[in-house]
Amino acid sequence: MKIRCEKEQLLTAVQIVQKATASKTTLPILTGIHLMAADGSLELQATDYEVGISMTIPAEVIDPGKVVLSGKFFPEIIRKIGGKTIEIASSAQSSMITVSAEKTEFKILSFPAEEFPTIKKFESNNSITLKDDVLKNLIRKTVFACSTDESRPLFTGALLEVNAGEIAMVATNTHRLALKKTILPESAATAKMIIPGKLLNEIYKILNFDVPTDVRIFWLKNQVAFLFDNIYIMSRVIEGQFPDYKKVIPAEFSTYCILDANVLYEAVERVSLLARDGEYNIIKIKFTPESLELAGNNPDAGSATESLEIAPEGEPMEIAFNAKYLLDVLRIAGLGQVKFHLKSPLSPVMLKLLDDSEYTYILTPIRTN
């Protein structure tokens, strides 16, 4: 193999496919990045068998071929190397690959290319196409609510539900749930699959284009793929039965309160400052007719209280929250307003964003005595 390509394009591709390389593995080849040069282009691939990412960039192909380079050193080299054009060349005599630009020449060890499990790209008519910013919004507003506990894999993923021209993305760790819906005109597809949260977060980061870009999502029974720009990402889906989120959303409420998310965010940050160091990070909020009274406590450090001059509507009530779960949704709300919907001190609380009626956050209160 011998190719020349633009450094910036190669760097982008290397950084994207690198996300799918295995870090710890009994199969060292999975830590590598597969390069395949043919027909004026260079395709980079990486896979850890769960996720596979492929990206193709233009290249001057002097000699077609395949090599597998270290997923650790190759990206570092491309990041640091000078110049605008990079040449990559293998030789028949050795497994060393030459990577060169300007006055710098690297010779790096390669893996046997024939041992690399290249991605078996699938196609499917079960698909939807949406704009990058729509998908990013679905991910941003829900995936943070996933669990990170790998012993319960179901909750490390987000449910993607497609039905009758509507998409819903839902994530929960069983203590809180985030649901974002969006309309998808002219789509007849139906689907229900659990996509790994980590993958969605990576896709969120990769979707960083200057111009609106279409993302096509398509799926088989156990696999889902994302296709956009010159990038193909495929992943297994998480097996299991996602809880029926519609049942979790309470229907009736007795107390309501609208506030600026950033004002409440800062207040919660303050009153949880000492509590955070304790075991549970609990704060209490008292909804009185005249104000919100926030309180946090840590027997080993001290306590904090803060009062917000806001008049809730309905029944007075005191509820205890995990401060982190509250901060998470307030961060999503940014400079907008949130509306609390409360029923009783132990009933799930619903939060809505005033600037996004298609978003719902459910938070289970904490039982304290």
Added chain:
Amino acid sequence: MKIRCEKEQLLTAVQIVQKATASKTTLPILTGIHLMAADGSLELQATDYEVGISMTIPAEVIDPGKVVLSGKFFPEIIRKIGGKTIEIASSAQSSMITVSAEKTEFKILSFPAEEFPTIKKFESNNSITLKDDVLKNLIRKTVFACSTDESRPLFTGALLEVNAGEIAMVATNTHRLALKKTILPESAATAKMIIPGKLLNEIYKILNFDVPTDVRIFWLKNQVAFLFDNIYIMSRVIEGQFPDYKKVIPAEFSTYCILDANVLYEAVERVSLLARDGEYNIIKIKFTPESLELAGNNPDAGSATESLEIAPEGEPMEIAFNAKYLLDVLRIAGLGQVKFHLKSPLSPVMLKLLDDSEYTYILTPIRTN
């Protein structure tokens, strides 16, 4: 105790004295910050018995007194609390201290103030006074060369030598040595003391004023103090005999080379990229009559070479360096030029900065094969 003070001033003071709190200790009181209110001012102190820092800020003292607050929570509270004015109040009934601003009120546990080992500030006529930027320059150009190996405490400090109107600061880890001199007119003081490198780095960070500020340094046999603005910092000095740095500086050379520090920095970064992952981080530089040939190698990853079109003067020579020690001084040189002075492949190399004749860096080559 009851006082009111400006949040920004208190935050600055808390962040500065916090650096002297003990993190791990068998004496919990040393993790605290001592506050003493009297005569229109609030003095904050912290000490871990090695270093003591005191800073005084203006305060409205309603009730003089002393309290000791958590060195962990108190700074976090001051950082996060809203408003411009903070009130701190103790009560006769409880060990809880109230810290309040605007609508937020913290009650935090305090340590018994009488148990705090307040700093015994000393005075001395053995002193010098220099501008903050002069001291910062002495620290910045030398202290990075200290050892971090606590089992050889001597080399974790920098030597401060004052003699006949000249100051020298010297640091070494025995593999490389950095020496910065500066003229101090109108000073008759003489001194030779080893100051902990960590402390000098903290002082460097604290010396962050908008206007030129005088720093007075004074000392007793085993202690040194820095006085500037409303800050008093004292520390033990490190005992032992610092090596005679004058003997380390070679007198004769056979090869010279002048180059842009940033050009060499980037080249060294690249060729050491693979070597860095190995055990020794060695790069070789061949000084030929036409060019510099840099090479790095890691048997487990690959090798790198780079050529710089620079013509050294004198004998051709190949020398092996620890790449990190070379990068360190090139970083100090910034956009300036450095001049290599070489004698033989195993003789110490001298580097000078063309824009600072009072700076010398000595680097011991590495013996290979």
